[in-house]
Amino acid sequence: MKYVDEFRDPELARTLLARTAARSTRPLRLMEFCGGHTHAIMRYGLRTLLPPTVDLRSGPGCPVCVTANADLDRAIALSKVPEVILTTFGDMVRVPGSRESLQDAKARGADVRMVYSTLDALGIARQNPQRPVIFLGVGFETTAPTIAAAILQAQSEGLRNLTVLSLHKLTPPATRAILDAGELAIDGIIGPGHVTTIIGSDAWQFLPADHGVPVAIAGFEPLDILRAVADLVEMVETGRPAVANTYARSVTPQGNRAALEAMDRVFEVSTAQWRGFGPVPASGLSIRADFERFDAGRLFDVDPGPTVEHKGCLCGDVLRGTVTPPECPLFDKACTPVRPIGPCMVSAEGACAAYYQFARDAL
Amino acid sequence: MSDKVILLAHGSGGRLSHDLVEKLFVRYFDNPTLLQLDDSAVVPIPESQAPFHGTGDQVLSPLPASPVRLAFSTDSYVVSPLFFPGGDIGKLAVCGTVNDLSMSGAWPLWLSAGFIIEEGLPLAELERLVASMAATAELAGVQIVTGDTKVVDRGSADKLFINTAGVGLVPPGVEIAGDRAQPGDVVLLSGTIGDHGMTIMTQREGLRFDSPLESDCAPLNRLVADLLAAVFFPSGEKSGEGGALRCLRDPTRGGLATALNELAARSGVGIEIEETAVPVREAVRGACELLGLDPLYVANEGKLVAIVAPEVADAALAALRAHEYGREAAVIGRVTDAHRGRVVQRTALGAHRVVDMLVGEQLPRIC
Numbered sequence: 182m183k184y185v186d187e188f189r190d191p192e193l194a195r196t197l198l199a200r201t202a203a204r205s206t207r208p209l210r211l212m213e214f215c216g217g218h219t220h221a222i223m224r225y226g227l228r229t230l231l232p233p234t235v236d237l238r239s240g241p242g243c244p245v246c247v248t249a250n251a252d253l254d255r256a257i258a259l260s261k262v263p264e265v266i267l268t269t270f271g272d273m274v275r276v277p278g279s280r281e282s283l284q285d286a287k288a289r290g291a292d293v294r295m296v297y298s299t300l301d302a303l304g305i306a307r308q309n310p311q312r313p314v315i316f317l318g319v320g321f322e323t324t325a326p327t328i329a330a331a332i333l334q335a336q337s338e339g340l341r342n343l344t345v346l347s348l349h350k351l352t353p354p355a356t357r358a359i360l361d362a363g364e365l366a367i368d369g370i371i372g373p374g375h376v377t378t379i380i381g382s383d384a385w386q387f388l389p390a391d392h393g394v395p396v397a398i399a400g401f402e403p404l405d406i407l408r409a410v411a412d413l414v415e416m417v418e419t420g421r422p423a424v425a426n427t428y429a430r431s432v433t434p435q436g437n438r439a440a441l442e443a444m445d446r447v448f449e450v451s452t453a454q455w456r457g458f459g460p461v462p463a464s465g466l467s468i469r470a471d472f473e474r475f476d477a478g479r480l481f482d483v484d485p486g487p488t489v490e491h492k493g494c495l496c497g498d499v500l501r502g503t504v505t506p507p508e509c510p511l512f513d514k515a516c517t518p519v520r521p522i523g524p525c526m527v528s529a530e531g532a533c534a535a536y537y538q539f540a541r542d543a544l
Numbered sequence: 545m546s547d548k549v550i551l552l553a554h555g556s557g558g559r560l561s562h563d564l565v566e567k568l569f570v571r572y573f574d575n576p577t578l579l580q581l582d583d584s585a586v587v588p589i590p591e592s593q594a595p596f597h598g599t600g601d602q603v604l605s606p607l608p609a610s611p612v613r614l615a616f617s618t619d620s621y622v623v624s625p626l627f628f629p630g631g632d633i634g635k636l637a638v639c640g641t642v643n644d645l646s647m648s649g650a651w652p653l654w655l656s657a658g659f660i661i662e663e664g665l666p667l668a669e670l671e672r673l674v675a676s677m678a679a680t681a682e683l684a685g686v687q688i689v690t691g692d693t694k695v696v697d698r699g700s701a702d703k704l705f706i707n708t709a710g711v712g713l714v715p716p717g718v719e720i721a722g723d724r725a726q727p728g729d730v731v732l733l734s735g736t737i738g739d740h741g742m743t744i745m746t747q748r749e750g751l752r753f754d755s756p757l758e759s760d761c762a763p764l765n766r767l768v769a770d771l772l773a774a775v776f777f778p779s780g781e782k783s784g785e786g787g788a789l790r791c792l793r794d795p796t797r798g799g800l801a802t803a804l805n806e807l808a809a810r811s812g813v814g815i816e817i818e819e820t821a822v823p824v825r826e827a828v829r830g831a832c833e834l835l836g837l838d839p840l841y842v843a844n845e846g847k848l849v850a851i852v853a854p855e856v857a858d859a860a861l862a863a864l865r866a867h868e869y870g871r872e873a874a875v876i877g878r879v880t881d882a883h884r885g886r887v888v889q890r891t892a893l894g895a896h897r898v899v900d901m902l903v904g905e906q907l908p909r910i911c
Contacts, residue, residue, distance in 0.1 A: 194893045226895020275553075288549040297835075403893060518900075519559045529836065539897040 188402030216243035216530025381436025457497030584617030615650030630759030650712030762846030774863030817877030
């Protein structure tokens, strides 16, 4: 594929790797914020190609994974309200909540439908005017604008049966929370490419300014990631932390103005519950009062039951980067993709799923 | 909770499907033929016994055991939409069973066809599908010799489901089974992967791409016959042996990754494949990229994986490439005694990664 193959070129990869190895003199720990990066790193075996001085840790950048059990239970309870059609992105259906998953609820009669975009949810709402259609809004700054756009579209069409349960989360506050907690020494951050396309690279200036930690915004091809690692190594070695944008074909300093405006019209920043973190101030997006008739959280009064955390599951620690997936006692034993216990083993962006799928039994 | 009801993922061809087969069906239907767990059952035609003893105590002289063995297979087809670029559910139903039989080295002869039809299906559509089945059967050289029709209430089925079963004959000397791969063997693939699955997926999602995708749905029995001939007669003379063709699989549901994992597990060997050697069409790669899927896990309906002894690899590859359904055939890897039971891929960058079986439906990423 044109435009993609050049970012997977083995020759260039070898050159970059050799340069990084030559430049890296001291051990350093980098966190890739995004689950998409974790998967690319494992899929292409980049950990084994990088010099031993570079330790990569995956971060909280998997929206399915950071969804708190209580929120997931509420979504499952919503799916059981008579006549409701609950629409969601695919990965969510397999995540076990306190007692069951959406997939279990579906097999028992709940009308849960996987969609590829909010446009599909709009279509389902139009086709079923007599039934409440709820969209499970899970995601970061990447998905939030599309959901804002869907709400604005529903409003302009006078579509009355589409609502959204907004569990959206913001990525810079979570990164700040990890650094503030100080549980893990982090020398650099591989910044999320898609999120930063929306919010702009300036949104990460606080990392070098307040924390002295360099960040390199990266795309999702192997060369993107190797280039980001090379830049981070360089900034650490020279002691000059900054925001490097290695994904300039997509990311600008200011981000996507139109997307940010749509988000701001529909949502307001609020405290959100993160798995592994608990409540993080100013890290979530709630639907503004002006749009309350689209807010499933306000319109439906359901009892999700008591929240039960999965015993022994270390997803919370994995999401904070304090533990790597194979260090969890359940990994590849009680918890596998077939019978996942925690969300990190389910999601296509989950760190445990990536380690399990690509690197079980270090070869 | 998940243990108690059937989930869609039980039908995806991945790990849950395997669990269902091994922990439920095999447990109850337990017999040595079923335990082969290949695409079709291969049974000897025994020396005639009881069936020829009539009730009137008349005894026919026993017939000797046949050197030819019987291959028997069945499959059900529920694809939606019924018509798609490159095929339709009728063509698929014939090819699927013909291919399952062919993967045991059998020459398929007779098929049955069972139709479960939803009330309201336009007769013209059914006729188009039946005509397509007839044309495909003709192409493969098989006959549809028995059948059944059921019509169910609107909503009790989705338009049309088809079941086909088939019988074929396995020539003497041909020993193809999933447990016969040996370290040192060569892994061949008959062409590009992911064409069928991505065609269906993009039809379902209403996506359109610049270069149209087309299902690879095709009957592979003639390709297998050519392959067998090449292995039996690698240099034009009868010097090879049928046993040099160890395993055949058509990587349908669960894709190439799942087929290779099954072979690695059944044979107790490791398989190493080269990422750059596996042919994938541009349009398929693009569609996979867009939906966040890995072509290794996407279904095929006109491809086969062959594991052959190294001494016949060249002849086998040439035989595949000489056939219209195998023009893009390639050597994609080797069987090894390292990492037994596992499939490992050497990536374009030279790193190694495990290629696991598919778990659940492959789903698009959410951000």
